Amino acid sequence: MARGELRIYLGAAPGVGKTYTMLEEAHRRAGRGTDVVIALVETHGRRHTAAMLDDLEVMPRREMNYRGAAFTEMDLDAVLRRRPDVAVVDELAHTNVPGSRNTKRWQDVQDLLDAGISVLTTVNVQHLESLNDVVARITGVEQRETVPDGVVRAAEQVELVDMTPEALRRRMAHGNIYRPEKIDAALGNYFRTGNLTALRELALLWLADQVEDQLDRYRTDNAIDSTWETRERVVVALTGGPEGDTLIRRASRIAARTKGADLLAVHVARNDGLAGADPAALARQRVLVESLGGSYHQVVGTDIPQALLDFARGANATQVVLGASSRGRFAQLFAAGVGVTTIARSGSIDVHLVTHERAGRGRRRGPMPEALSRGRRVAGFVTTVLGLPLLTVVLKTAPALPLVDDILLFLVAVIGVAIIGGLWPALLAAVTGSLLLNWFFTPPVGRFTIAEGQNLLALAIFVVVAIAVSWVVDTAARKTRQAAEATADAQTLATVAGSVLRGARPLTALLERLRETFGLDSVTLVENGTVVTAVGQPACARPLDADVEVNAGEGLLVLLKGRILPASDRRIVEAFAAQAAVALRQERLTTEAATAKPLAEANRLRTALLAAVSHDLRTPLASAKAAVASLRSPDVRFDDHDRAELLATADESLDRLDRLVANLLDMSRLQAGALGVAAIDVGAEEVVPRALDDIGPDGRRVIVHVPDDLPLLHADPGLLERILVNIVTNALRYSPPDRPPIITGSSHGDTVELRVIDHGPGIPDDRRDDVFLPFQRLGDRDNHSGVGLGLALSRGLTEAMGGTLTPEATPGGGLTMIIALPATGAA
CATH class of the missing domain: 3.40.50.300 (P-loop containing nucleotide triphosphate hydrolases)
Structure with a gap:
């Protein structure tokens, strides 16, 4: 079915x-x-x-x-x-x-x-x-x-x-x-x-x-391997060289030209594990790619251009960014290089060749590791010096053999020397063997001359084969040693990654793993001469006290004490150092994120206090002083009506001043965390009428739709009343005469909401939070009625009671302020 x-x-x-x-x-x-x-x-x-x-x-x-x-x-x-x-x-x-x-x-x-x-x-x-x-x-x-x-x-x-x-x-x-x-x-x-x-x-x-x-x-x-440009994807190829940072930033700029484009970095490692890429450089470049919003990938392949293009086509990439060849001009005459080959095979994928400081200057190769130990090389030379004369004596005392058989026996001896001691002992054995064969076994015997042409050819083949075999044996030994070192490095880095991921403190875990891996006494991370963290004892605080010093960039040094590390181990230590810098940055970002919010809030409140002192305190104070000064002036005689009007002005200004001082004191208490909140279970239908009475005659214009069955609020009635007074006063200021503000109440889960709705001009979406900044008028029709401190205080008081105060647009135009407070039993 x-x-x-x-x-x-x-x-x-x-x-x-x-x-x-x-x-x-x-x-x-x-x-x-x-x-x-x-x-x-x-x-x-x-x-x-x-x-x-x-x-x-x-x-x-x-x-x-x-x-x-x-x-x-x-x-x-x-x-x-x-x-x-x-x-x-x-x-x-x-x-x-x-x-x-x-x-x-x-x-x-x-x-x-x-x-x-x-x-x-x-x-x-x-x-x-x-x-x-x-x-x-x-x-x-x-x-x-x-x-x-x-x-x-x-x-x-x-x-x-x-x-x-x-x-x-x-x-x-x-x-x-x-x-x-x-x-x-x-x-x-x-x-x-x-x-x-x-x-x-x-x-x-x-x-x-x-x-x-x-x-x-x-x-x-459908076996479609061609690129479909449904989305821009930029692939940047990394070799682990110093030019990688330049290539990544250039590729990021290319990707940024198209919104939604993807950035992918890829490193092609030789499948023999011997590419020689600097793990520390790759670690730093991976961090750079990820900080720019990209992703890092690693693929394995012998044919680097083909492996790179296979990855690009698999990712449906549209562009590939490569560095210009670092090889010298002479080397480029004999091989096209990765960049040219990639362009020739790219098909519909655009390829960018980016120049850099190392372009065309030749590759800087580090010292090749020794294929064999010093003891084995000495043994190879000893075998050559003693073994070849002994072989000559044996062949001279034994029944005579054809020259070809003598050459084959000497060739076996040279191969044995190559296996024991490597290239240079084998080369010495090949030259010595050819001289012994010429002197003792090639007619005319006893002279370094060759009478017959076929004997000359046989000796020449012997020398060539001996040298070739010696070279192959030495190269195989060298590659084997490199592969073993690469495997050990990979295992070390994998163990490091696992320990860091499992650790609660990644930086300390990383340094401790470094110390254990290389058997060190201590590992210390120093930033600009100051110790950041250290593991092991005794820790060292200065480069002079350390046995090894590794630069992690950005003023960071990793100091190792206990023993001198060989050059092969230093490459892994550099990768540790790069990751230590990343771990330190992550720990600091976490700490900064935890402390930034309270600092920003304190700064906002501090700014509100300063603005209040410079603006709203002066306005009512000036009005009251002017009224009192006029009444005391002996030059003007006021009748009873004028005198009553001036006294009313002084009284109103002093009331405004009293409210502002109260607001400032509460703001100060909020900032110091000392505001007293006496939360009780109270009904919104009780608090709203009292707030409207405090507003005065204008409060009777407000329309109230608060259901009688609304759940009780868990709040401080006095603070909630002040919040409503500030918000409703602001709504009255902006409401048209024929459309007064509306107060509604509703419940939503464990929250009760009081909404103060006006149908005034409203506030643009990108400026709604500005109404909570001190004295932001946003088109106020007069210059003596501030809104900033009242609303800033209202939000602070609401949050002190465990609620929120948020603005939103009123359907049909206007602004709605939403006071959300916990319902009874939810606090």
């Missing part, structure tokens, strides 16, 4: 039209004669969605009781018995009522697919398992119902149902998604513009990855 096909409609948030679009597809298939049934669709009271169920067969739901409550679920068994061609199943991530056949609805869908029934279904991006924690951090709402990504990725078709955040909020405001009593809470919480924008981006990126996987599978299934 053929498995059914799965089609999923993916949305960024509820209300984008997933179910409606799914039902449109159901109608299209039914119109073509396909047997379609509605296994389960949730309309949520949306009349347009409910109307789409007309003319489609709707399967009855299964009624279930759980803990005394009645529930309905999809009747999976009935659908399986009905066996339609297509079943429409809404809300893929839904959790079934306990007692159902499966725990999750996506498991029900799998049963339908296994039965050969195709399924149309819906899911929101916040329900994808891999994005669950990301969505929770963005929205502050944890999604308990999730579906594994693999289930969605396995679908034959995934269609994104998209809608801009502004359009979705308009749908919400018009009552097309939730009931009217839930609209304000939804707009102020989950359906904020920022939340919806982030969710939309998550959906687009997730689906883009899905499309990328499908494209890769298609290219693989």
